[in-house]
Amino acid sequence: EPEVTQTPSHQVTQMGQEVILRCVPISNHLYFYWYRQILGQKVEFLVSFYNNEISEKSEIFDDQFSVERPDGSNFTLKIRSTKLEDSAMYFCASSVAETQYFGPGTRLLVL
Amino acid sequence: SQQGEEDPQALSIQEGENATMNCSYKTSINNLQWYRQNSGRGLVHLILIRSNEREKHSGRLRVTLDTSKKSSSLLITASRAADTASYFCATDMNRDDKIIFGKGTRLHILP
Numbered sequence: 001e002p003e004v005t006q007t008p009s010h011q012v013t014q015m016g017q018e019v020i021l022r023c024v025p026i027s028n029h030l031y032f033y034w035y036r037q038i039l040g041q042k043v044e045f046l047v048s049f050y051n052n053e054i055s056e057k058s059e060i061f062d063d064q065f066s067v068e069r070p071d072g073s074n075f076t077l078k079i080r081s082t083k084l085e086d087s088a089m090y091f092c093a094s095s096v097a098e099t100q101y102f103g104p105g106t107r108l109l110v111l
Numbered sequence: 112s113q114q115g116e117e118d119p120q121a122l123s124i125q126e127g128e129n130a131t132m133n134c135s136y137k138t139s140i141n142n143l144q145w146y147r148q149n150s151g152r153g154l155v156h157l158i159l160i161r162s163n164e165r166e167k168h169s170g171r172l173r174v175t176l177d178t179s180k181k182s183s184s185l186l187i188t189a190s191r192a193a194d195t196a197s198y199f200c201a202t203d204m205n206r207d208d209k210i211i212f213g214k215g216t217r218l219h220i221l222p
Contacts, residue, residue: 031207043154043199043212056209091154098142098161098206104153 002026004103006092012109013082021077021106023092032075033093033100034067036060043091049075082110116213117200123219130187132216134200135180141203143176144210145185148197157185157198187218195220 005024013019025032034046047057049067066078075094079086087110093100117134124130134143145157160167160176160183167174173186187194197217201210 033209035212042214043201045209045211048207048209050207058209089151093154095207098203099144099156099159100210101156102146102154107151 004092004094004101006090006103006106008106009104010107010109012111015084015110016081019079019082019108021079021090021092021108023075023077023094023103024073025075025092025094026096026101027073029094029096029101031055031095031100032067032069033095034077035091035093035102036088037091037105038085038088046077046090079108082108084110086110117198117216119216120214121217121219123221124190125221126190126192128190130190130194130218130220132185132198132218134183134185134213136183136200136202136211136213137181138204140178141205141208143174143183144201144203145172145174145183146199146201146212148199148215150196154199190218190220192220192222194218 007022032049035043037043045058047061048055064080068076089105089107091105092103142159142161144159146154148154158169158174160174171188176183197215199212199215201212203210
């Protein structure tokens with residue numbers, strides 16, 4: 001069964017550094033999403049992406065964040081200058097109909 | 112906010128018993144979905160119920176939706192140790208829209 005994959009599974013970075021989180025959505029899916037989950041808290045929406053542009057973003061998704069679909073398979077989330085509070089699990093999801101399928105997540109730790 | 116709120120926050124039951132988790136939300140929805148998350152892992156889609164549906168089954172799972180009360184329940188019958196996880200309801204207002212997660216119910220199945 002097709003799955004959403006994410007790399008890396010874990011990332012440790014210094015505050016102020018840039019990180020790029022990578023996702024490979026399910027191949028025939030058209031809608032792509034990033035969510036995050038701070039430890040012990042609920043999953044929060046960051047951004048949705050369709051037809052090569054952002055369709056919606058949350059208040060969390062400020063100028064430090066950007067997304068890109070550089071080729072036909074990858075979907076990336078970039079955090080330009082990481083802050084301590086960016087430490088979280090980041091989930092990519094994709095959908096073609098109503099159901100969103102999630103990847104296993106990247107655990108980001110900012111020191 | 113259309114966020115879902117699950118109750119109870121935590122539930123411990125004996126293996127073989129049925130587990131019932133509830134979810135309430137605040138605004139009109141298009142779909143309601145239930146996801147499972149094993150500790151520190153990704154989100155696994157369990158079942159989607161549309162706003163015009165009242166009940167849906169999938170294996171040992173039974174989901175109900177009462178749009179007049181803005182609530183849903185997830186019943187897991189004949190629970191197993193492998194069902195130990197956190198369970199989240201998630202709602203969306205439109206197809207391919209972001210989904211809003213509740214805080215989840217932590218289910219622990221006792222051997």
